[in-house]
Amino acid sequence: MPNLDKLIIGFDHALRTLLTPAQTLRPVPGTQLAEAELNDLEKSESAALMRVNHVGEICAQALYQGQALTARDAEVQQTLAQAAREETEHLAWTERRINELSGRKSLLNPLWYGGSFAIGAFAGLLGDKWNLGFLAETERQVSAHLGGHLSRLPHADEKSRAIVTQMQIDEAGHATTAMANGGAELPMPVKLVMKMASSVMTRTAYWV
Numbered sequence: 001m002p003n004l005d006k007l008i009i010g011f012d013h014a015l016r017t018l019l020t021p022a023q024t025l026r027p028v029p030g031t032q033l034a035e036a037e038l039n040d041l042e043k044s045e046s047a048a049l050m051r052v053n054h055v056g057e058i059c060a061q062a063l064y065q066g067q068a069l070t071a072r073d074a075e076v077q078q079t080l081a082q083a084a085r086e087e088t089e090h091l092a093w094t095e096r097r098i099n100e101l102s103g104r105k106s107l108l109n110p111l112w113y114g115g116s117f118a119i120g121a122f123a124g125l126l127g128d129k130w131n132l133g134f135l136a137e138t139e140r141q142v143s144a145h146l147g148g149h150l151s152r153l154p155h156a157d158e159k160s161r162a163i164v165t166q167m168q169i170d171e172a173g174h175a176t177t178a179m180a181n182g183g184a185e186l187p188m189p190v191k192l193v194m195k196m197a198s199s200v201m202t203r204t205a206y207w208v
């Protein structure tokens, strides 16, 4: 069961995720690329898509925190922590790119965080194999979603594309690791509900 220390650490993590800029150890993908001359429409489309991706990373932080809170096995907790570190880098990259594009982050981030945290904690309570299976499916869906963004991002915006490309590679890796650590394949109806929920999130975050 989660103890008080874990709850305090979780709360601290939530505040830092929502209120302070994320840090990255790896260089931001595409730093070496020149900034493209985007027109206003392209710039706002890129900023909106990167806002959606930033929300995805806010959700990833919360899911991982929630899952780690209730995961049972120490090794599973370790796996979750490692993936969460990479998610923090994604958070930093998307946040930085939003700023470069003069965009803004979602106003609903506290809501996204709270909802995802609850879902993650619930998945953790179901036991490690379902927890990891849920994680793998989430990562697969995120990876597919990022693929969709690569076709929607303005072609000239190579800097955003470099970030999304590396994120997609990382998310696919997270899915593979979760399954390799004993994740169970989720039933199809659960996968469909997850898809519908993420579609609501991505459509809303595009605007708000």
Ligand SMILES: [Fe+2]
Binding pocket: 057, 060, 086, 087, 090, 167, 171
């Ligand atoms: Fe990520």
Ligand SMILES: [Fe+2]
Binding pocket: 060, 083, 087, 139, 170, 171, 174
């Ligand atoms: Fe991931």
